[in-house]
Amino acid sequence: MRESRGILTVVSGFSGAGKGTIMNELLRCYPDCYALSISATTRKPRPYEREGVEYFFKTEEEFCRMIADGELIEYAQYVGNYYGTPRDYVERQLEAGVDVILEIEIQGALKIKRDRPDTILLFITPPTAAELGRRLAGRGTESAEVIRSRLMRALSEAEGVDAYDYLVVNDVVEDCVRKVHSIIQNEHSRMHRNLSMIERLQRELEEFVQE
Amino acid sequence: MRESRGILTVVSGFSGAGKGTIMNELLRCYPDCYALSISATTRKPRPYEREGVEYFFKTEEEFCRMIADGELIEYAQYVGNYYGTPRDYVERQLEAGVDVILEIEIQGALKIKRDRPDTILLFITPPTAAELGRRLAGRGTESAEVIRSRLMRALSEAEGVDAYDYLVVNDVVEDCVRKVHSIIQNEHSRMHRNLSMIERLQRELEEFVQE
Numbered sequence: 001m002r003e004s005r006g007i008l009t010v011v012s013g014f015s016g017a018g019k020g021t022i023m024n025e026l027l028r029c030y031p032d033c034y035a036l037s038i039s040a041t042t043r044k045p046r047p048y049e050r051e052g053v054e055y056f057f058k059t060e061e062e063f064c065r066m067i068a069d070g071e072l073i074e075y076a077q078y079v080g081n082y083y084g085t086p087r088d089y090v091e092r093q094l095e096a097g098v099d100v101i102l103e104i105e106i107q108g109a110l111k112i113k114r115d116r117p118d119t120i121l122l123f124i125t126p127p128t129a130a131e132l133g134r135r136l137a138g139r140g141t142e143s144a145e146v147i148r149s150r151l152m153r154a155l156s157e158a159e160g161v162d163a164y165d166y167l168v169v170n171d172v173v174e175d176c177v178r179k180v181h182s183i184i185q186n187e188h189s190r191m192h193r194n195l196s197m198i199e200r201l202q203r204e205l206e207e208f209v210q211e
Numbered sequence: 212m213r214e215s216r217g218i219l220t221v222v223s224g225f226s227g228a229g230k231g232t233i234m235n236e237l238l239r240c241y242p243d244c245y246a247l248s249i250s251a252t253t254r255k256p257r258p259y260e261r262e263g264v265e266y267f268f269k270t271e272e273e274f275c276r277m278i279a280d281g282e283l284i285e286y287a288q289y290v291g292n293y294y295g296t297p298r299d300y301v302e303r304q305l306e307a308g309v310d311v312i313l314e315i316e317i318q319g320a321l322k323i324k325r326d327r328p329d330t331i332l333l334f335i336t337p338p339t340a341a342e343l344g345r346r347l348a349g350r351g352t353e354s355a356e357v358i359r360s361r362l363m364r365a366l367s368e369a370e371g372v373d374a375y376d377y378l379v380v381n382d383v384v385e386d387c388v389r390k391v392h393s394i395i396q397n398e399h400s401r402m403h404r405n406l407s408m409i410e411r412l413q414r415e416l417e418e419f420v421q422e
Binding site: 123125128129130132133148151152154155158161162163164165166167168179182183186189190191192194195197198200201202204205206207208209 | 336412
């Protein structure tokens with residue numbers, strides 16, 4: 001009873017919430033269910049990065065043309081480089097029935113939700129502020145000032161989070177991965193994604209009655 | 212990260228969809244998670260029925276007073292008897308953090324959703340109209356006319372179903388029970404049910420920054 005189209009899920013969360021680990025584990029545990037969206041960027045590739053795997057590498061001119069032609073579902077500038085989500089790759093996966101996962105910050109996520117209300121917004125958080133503080137403090141080698149600025153950034157990262165659909169606590173990684181998987185799979189049972197099944201059932205019932 | 216309050220879930224579905232079996236199995240498999248709402252009725256108790264277990268038995272006068280005093284979250288008349296859902300029992304369970312399940316038809320369900328938007332509406336259906344037809348036909352002892360009227364009733368039972376939150380297919384009972392359980396549990400991760408956790412995290416982060 002799975003409808004054919006995939007679902008786009010945007011994952012955000014505090015730095016230090018473990019988003020990267022969760023997403024890698026999600027793809028490792030359920031490789032047939034999910035595709036990670038691949039970003040376009042004007043940043044120079046690092047030695048190990050492959051075109052179309054880690055990123056689609058673009059010149060600034062190419063990137064600006066993609067913006068102008070509406071080829072990106074969102075984009076942002078960060079430390080002098082552009083990053084964006086190509087519409088084409090996402091659309092092809094969704095049409096093939098694959099659920100697409102996209103990791104971006106809240107402002108981009110809210111923009112996508114406005115354009116595509118069917119998108120699921122999922123926010124990942126450590127269980128407590130103390131735990132978040134410990135993760136941001138890293139291995140204890142950072143200065144108080146660095147930790148303070150990371151905490152400030154975490155605070156700003158939560159602005160707008162009340163517009164998200166789900167809050168998932170990352171306490172034990174495997175539990176969190178199972179939870180995220182289960183949330184996305186259950187979204188396939190949402191009534192608005194299954195109206196065609198209801199219509200088909202009603203049509204078939206009417207045919208029975210007329211027989 | 213479970214918020215303390217329980218969630219009210221209304222289960223509806225075609226006659227013949229297997230709602231009763233699903234709900235009994237749900238309570239048997241996860242006895243600590245769920246309470247079935249107990250209806251009040253003006254119908255006479257059958258020999259095996261116990262007050263406060265199968266039903267709260269009321270005189271018509273008592274029932275009408277409950278309606279007048281707003282003590283029912285919904286009620287309906289069926290074959291000359293009143294049936295309704297006492298608010299008090301549901302509220303006490305929800306406050307104790309127990310998820311409450313209520314089986315009623317669509318019109319009552321939509322009324323509850325209007326009054327309590329936080330309610331989850333879940334519609335259970337057999338996988339196909341042919342399968343529904345087989346289940347309605349029973350053991351083949353029913354007349355064509357009886358089956359026809361059941362099919363007609365099934366058709367009317369789906370009126371308004373597009374306002375439901377979830378459509379769950381009952382093909383294999385155990386799968387369906389697991390699905391219903393997982394949907395209700397994931398609803399606890401909905402952002403609007405966890406805003407107090409986010410607020411607490413933000414407050415604690417602010418305290419860290421100020422230290």
